[in-house]
Each structure stands twice: as C-alpha cells, then as structure tokens.
Amino acid sequence: MESFNEKCTLSQGDDKSQGDKTLRYSEPGLPEHIWHHILSLMPLRDAARAACVSRAFLCNWRCHPNLMFTMETLRLKRKPHRKTCAFAIKVDHILKNHSGIGVKRLKLGTCDYCNFNINASSINSWLQVAITPGIEEITFASNYEGRYIFPLSLLSDGHGSSIQYLDLRSCTLRPTAALGCLTSLTKLRLCDVHITDDELMSLLSKSFALVELELTRCSEIICLNIPCLLERFSRLTVFECSNLKMVKSNAPNLTTLSFTGNPVEFTLSQVKELQMDCSDVSNFICYAITKLPYSFPNLISLTLCSVNEGVNTPTVAAKFLHLKHLKIYLEADEALPPEYDYMSLVSFLDASPVLETFILSVQQEDIKHGRVSEVASDMRQMPEHKHSNLKNVMILGFCTAKSMVELTCHILDNATSLKRITLDTVCDFSDECKISRCYITSARRTGDCTPLSNKMILEAERGTMAIERYILGKVPSTVELTVRGPCTHCHVTK
Incomplete structure (x- = not known):
C-alpha cells in the first residue's frame, strides 16, 4: 500500500503561457467522509486556507460543521473610520458559499465586532443558512441592545430537535405555539434577553431534556417557575435579574442553585x-x-x-x-x-x-x-x-x-x-x-x-x-x- 507521503506529491511543470513554473498537487485517494472529518477538526480560518489549495477540502469546506464567527477566527480589529463593516462582509461571503448542510456549531456575535448595527435582514439570512437540521450548538449575540427579535421560527419543523446548547444574548425572544419541541436541549443560557415569565415558561415546556438554565440580567422576568415536566433539570443560575420577585420549581431533581442579586421569595425545597x-x-x-x-x-x-x-x-x-x-x-x-x-x-x-x-x-x-x-x-x-x-x-x-x-x-x-x-x-x-x-x-x-x-x-x-x-x-x-x-x-x- 502506498504511503500517504508517496501519494501526496508536488510536481513541477512548465507553464508556457506565463513562462514560469507551477506546482500541481496530487491528492491521496481518501474517502470523502475522511476529508470531511479532517476539515471539521480545523479552526474556521485554517479550513478556509486549506480549501484554497485543495480540491478535496474545497468541496468539504462548503459543508464545514463549525461556523465560529469571532474576532479571533476572522482576524478583525475595530477600526471606527471604516465606512463598511468587514465583519458583515466576511460572514456574508462565507455563508453565501456554504451549502447549509452538516452545520453542528454556530457562534455569531455581531455586537462584539461592529461599531454600528448590522442590518437585521442580513442577520436573519445568516441564521437561515446556518440553522438547519442536525445543528447542535447555537451561540448568538445581537448588536441591537435587545431590540433584535431572534427568529425562533427557524427552530420549528424539526430544525431544533437536535440542539443541545443554546446561548442567546442581547436580543428578544417571543416563543409561539408554533415552536417545535427542543427535545435534545440540555443547556439554555439567556443574557440581557427580553422575555416574559409566560414566554420563558412556554420555552421551557418544550425542552424536556433540559439540565441547566442560566439567566443573566433578564429584567422582564418577575416570577421564575420551573415546570415539573423537566425531570432531568438539576442546575439553575440567576444573575442580577433586577425585577425578579419569586423563584419556584416543581422539577424533581433541581439540586443546585447559584443566585446573585436581591433576595427573593424561594420555593425550592429540593435544592441541596x-x-x-x-x-x-x-x-x-x-x-x-x-x-x-x-x-x-x-x-x-x-x-x-x-x-x-x-x-x-x-x-x-x-x-x-x-x-x-x-x-x-x-x-x-x-x-x-x-x-x-x-x-x-x-x-x-x-x-x-x-x-x-x-x-x-x-x-x-x-x-x-x-x-x-x-x-x-x-x-x-x-x-x-x-x-x-x-x-x-x-x-x-x-x-x-x-x-x-x-x-x-x-x-x-x-x-x-x-x-x-x-x-x-x-x-x-x-x-x-x-x-x-x-x-x-x-x-x-x-x-x-x-x-x-x-x-x-x-x-x-x-x-x-x-x-x-x-x-x-x-x-x-x-x-x-x-x-x-x-x-x-x-x-x-x-
């Protein structure tokens, strides 16, 4: 059997049209799913570079499972004098060339990279491409100081059934009856999110597998009620929810509570x-x-x-x-x-x-x-x-x-x-x-x-x-x- 190095060779040939030498890359005959796995282990920036020099990687790049749009992955710096948003341009280019197939993790933090608001329709289009059946983790932070309404409708029709981790910041949530069950969701984090008591209750009631909930500065919540149907729910974190007056739970296995803020009325006899x-x-x-x-x-x-x-x-x-x-x-x-x-x-x-x-x-x-x-x-x-x-x-x-x-x-x-x-x-x-x-x-x-x-x-x-x-x-x-x-x-x- 030929070794990997023997099949991965660089050969030189004359390019008569330009008068200089070019390098041609001979790819090893690996199955496509192996290429896909190798690419999935690379950071986003490295995977993009590999796609530029390899036809096998280029094909799999369009199905890259980890879309992590952060300052580090996109190598961006804040430059207030710029009239265009480099962050928006790069994200838009990547997602327009992505097939939307095979996405497992999405991290999109528009509030950290821009000195002005990105158009809400652009954010909606990005999320629509990335949130597809099979996605497991979503981390999203808006730059609209809570005014952006996160489109929970994207989690309907089975799209949300695979989500295990959902982290939303600086946005508004308005769950409706049309929202499908989040049957795999185990951890939910909401920070500076506008959501009422009833809306949170509606979201929790569709998350049967939930284990952990974190609420940070969610000022619209007055009475936090954990429903009894969350049989696996064990950990609750509440941080500076300024208008909160009561926390109660009927979840049988809630054992851990971390609370920061003004004292409220607690009905949590099961907490250890x-x-x-x-x-x-x-x-x-x-x-x-x-x-x-x-x-x-x-x-x-x-x-x-x-x-x-x-x-x-x-x-x-x-x-x-x-x-x-x-x-x-x-x-x-x-x-x-x-x-x-x-x-x-x-x-x-x-x-x-x-x-x-x-x-x-x-x-x-x-x-x-x-x-x-x-x-x-x-x-x-x-x-x-x-x-x-x-x-x-x-x-x-x-x-x-x-x-x-x-x-x-x-x-x-x-x-x-x-x-x-x-x-x-x-x-x-x-x-x-x-x-x-x-x-x-x-x-x-x-x-x-x-x-x-x-x-x-x-x-x-x-x-x-x-x-x-x-x-x-x-x-x-x-x-x-x-x-x-x-x-x-x-x-x-x-």
Missing part, C-alpha cells in the same frame, strides 16, 4: 447546593441564617457572599439539619465595622448540627476592631456550644481582631472531631481554597502574588504573631494546624 451573593443587601449573613433554613431545608452545601456586613449574626431556632459544607465570604472596601463580632458566627455552627467543613474568608484593607494584644484577658468561652461533626476549618484573612481569635479558640475547644485547621493571615486566592501566592505554588518569582498594601502586610505579620501567642498552644495533638503568612518574595513592606 446553594451559592448566594447578595452584595447590595446590608447584613446579608444575618438575613441568610434567619430565612434560608425555611426556604432550603435540605441544603448540604451553602456558600454566602456579603459586602456590607455590620450586624452580628443572631442565634436562631431554625436548623440546617443536613448542611455539611459552609463557606462565608465577607468583604469590605476598607474595614468591617469596629463593632462587628466574628464570634457571633458560632450561631451558624450551632444551626448546623452535622456540619463537617467551615470556610471563612475575610477580605478587608484595614482592621478597626480592638486587637487581641490590647485586650488579651477576658477571652469569651462557650463550652455549652459543641460541634461534634466539624472536621475541617479554614480561615482566610485571619486578623488580630479579638473576636476572630476568640472564634478560632472556640472551634479548637469545642469541635471534638476536628482534624485540620488552616489559618491564613492573607486573603489571597484565585479559586476556592487554592492560594495563589508564588511561594506556595513553588514558582518563586517576584511579582506572581496579588499586590498587598503595606498596611495589609503589617497586619498579616501581626496575625501570625497572634496565632503563635494565643492559638498554637490550644491545638490538640490530633489536629493538623497550617499557618500561612505573607509571601517572603512578593509581600515586602516598602
């Missing part, structure tokens, strides 16, 4: 993993402990983010009976109020009788609490508050506030099953529990760490001394203690 960020709400941690046990009685994992915390966490009768993992993130532009009592967070530990993991992250520029060195005597103790299942504790941004030292000592005295505790005097992390300081990642290159002010570095050093003086001696021999301080390569006072 909850992430809530209500940064614009004062004293959100206080709200969470008083309201969430009733709205989410079956929580196993809870993450709370607060920026404007100033009221101590109250003791409540309600319980998170199944909660095993708790993360609390407290942030402040300068410093938390001097009267804030970290020790009050024991109320969360008391309300979570089976809690196993507790992570507290405190990010602030300054410390205005009374430092423990100033009032070292009279440490508060709560021996009646036992946390028998708590095994892992991490405090990021450990400071010299007396109430934080008291909280740490309380955990060491009353968490009878504690195995590990990490105290980090710098709140500096790139993702969950992964410290980004370079001396921990062994990169050891100056400048790898997040910059810290002199004030923060000095406070971190004081925190390390407080740990050595007041906490180290309380750590049982069965508990693994990890203490982290400022990076010796990057965090140096100036």
Whole structure:
C-alpha cells in the first residue's frame, strides 16, 4: 500500500503561457467522509486556507460543521473610520458559499465586532443558512441592545430537535405555539434577553431534556417557575435579574442553585447546593441564617457572599439539619465595622448540627476592631456550644481582631472531631481554597502574588504573631494546624 507521503506529491511543470513554473498537487485517494472529518477538526480560518489549495477540502469546506464567527477566527480589529463593516462582509461571503448542510456549531456575535448595527435582514439570512437540521450548538449575540427579535421560527419543523446548547444574548425572544419541541436541549443560557415569565415558561415546556438554565440580567422576568415536566433539570443560575420577585420549581431533581442579586421569595425545597451573593443587601449573613433554613431545608452545601456586613449574626431556632459544607465570604472596601463580632458566627455552627467543613474568608484593607494584644484577658468561652461533626476549618484573612481569635479558640475547644485547621493571615486566592501566592505554588518569582498594601502586610505579620501567642498552644495533638503568612518574595513592606 502506498504511503500517504508517496501519494501526496508536488510536481513541477512548465507553464508556457506565463513562462514560469507551477506546482500541481496530487491528492491521496481518501474517502470523502475522511476529508470531511479532517476539515471539521480545523479552526474556521485554517479550513478556509486549506480549501484554497485543495480540491478535496474545497468541496468539504462548503459543508464545514463549525461556523465560529469571532474576532479571533476572522482576524478583525475595530477600526471606527471604516465606512463598511468587514465583519458583515466576511460572514456574508462565507455563508453565501456554504451549502447549509452538516452545520453542528454556530457562534455569531455581531455586537462584539461592529461599531454600528448590522442590518437585521442580513442577520436573519445568516441564521437561515446556518440553522438547519442536525445543528447542535447555537451561540448568538445581537448588536441591537435587545431590540433584535431572534427568529425562533427557524427552530420549528424539526430544525431544533437536535440542539443541545443554546446561548442567546442581547436580543428578544417571543416563543409561539408554533415552536417545535427542543427535545435534545440540555443547556439554555439567556443574557440581557427580553422575555416574559409566560414566554420563558412556554420555552421551557418544550425542552424536556433540559439540565441547566442560566439567566443573566433578564429584567422582564418577575416570577421564575420551573415546570415539573423537566425531570432531568438539576442546575439553575440567576444573575442580577433586577425585577425578579419569586423563584419556584416543581422539577424533581433541581439540586443546585447559584443566585446573585436581591433576595427573593424561594420555593425550592429540593435544592441541596446553594451559592448566594447578595452584595447590595446590608447584613446579608444575618438575613441568610434567619430565612434560608425555611426556604432550603435540605441544603448540604451553602456558600454566602456579603459586602456590607455590620450586624452580628443572631442565634436562631431554625436548623440546617443536613448542611455539611459552609463557606462565608465577607468583604469590605476598607474595614468591617469596629463593632462587628466574628464570634457571633458560632450561631451558624450551632444551626448546623452535622456540619463537617467551615470556610471563612475575610477580605478587608484595614482592621478597626480592638486587637487581641490590647485586650488579651477576658477571652469569651462557650463550652455549652459543641460541634461534634466539624472536621475541617479554614480561615482566610485571619486578623488580630479579638473576636476572630476568640472564634478560632472556640472551634479548637469545642469541635471534638476536628482534624485540620488552616489559618491564613492573607486573603489571597484565585479559586476556592487554592492560594495563589508564588511561594506556595513553588514558582518563586517576584511579582506572581496579588499586590498587598503595606498596611495589609503589617497586619498579616501581626496575625501570625497572634496565632503563635494565643492559638498554637490550644491545638490538640490530633489536629493538623497550617499557618500561612505573607509571601517572603512578593509581600515586602516598602
């Protein structure tokens, strides 16, 4: 059998009409479906180049499955002085030469590449070419600030039955009864989309296989209702939907909710993993402990983010009976109020009788609490508050506030099953529990760490001394203690 290289040869011959030499390419005798597969693995730009030099690729180029029209694939730069839109010209040329057969993925983002609106009729014609039976993914962003009405009619007559992923941004959706069932759709993302409660309900009711829904800044939605027929639906993300008042679901397997915005009325008793960020709400941690046990009685994992915390966490009768993992993130532009009592967070530990993991992250520029060195005597103790299942504790941004030292000592005295505790005097992390300081990642290159002010570095050093003086001696021999301080390569006072 001849090798691939033997059949792919370049030969030279004289072109008498032009008086110079030309190159002729002899293509290997591969089946057409192999050529088609090779082309499908190429980025759009490379596939176009290959089509210019190969007859086999040229034929298959007209059926390229991945139409990804982005700044990177089209190699475009914004040039406001241009009177024509290069983006529109290129997309129009490609799609006019495409057969419309075999498209699997379409990414069309007109809002990112143009300084003026592309004609809506042009967008409609592009979508009509690309959205054909067999398409699996659609990502679309309009440049009409939501005024463009996405033609859902293109998903009728079986055209939408193969779609698995639908991501629409900055447009309007008006589902009608004529819309066919989206029987394969598993993930739906809507960002800055104009769609009402009833219209969204109509769209969801035709998406029987839906697993995940993301809504971002969809301001027309007031009551979000997930229908019970979505038996596979498991994850819901809601981000800053400003007019939302209620979220309820009858979907039996909805277990994960990520919510950012003002608190609303929730009817989601089946949710087991909850992430809530209500940064614009004062004293959100206080709200969470008083309201969430009733709205989410079956929580196993809870993450709370607060920026404007100033009221101590109250003791409540309600319980998170199944909660095993708790993360609390407290942030402040300068410093938390001097009267804030970290020790009050024991109320969360008391309300979570089976809690196993507790992570507290405190990010602030300054410390205005009374430092423990100033009032070292009279440490508060709560021996009646036992946390028998708590095994892992991490405090990021450990400071010299007396109430934080008291909280740490309380955990060491009353968490009878504690195995590990990490105290980090710098709140500096790139993702969950992964410290980004370079001396921990062994990169050891100056400048790898997040910059810290002199004030923060000095406070971190004081925190390390407080740990050595007041906490180290309380750590049982069965508990693994990890203490982290400022990076010796990057965090140096100036």
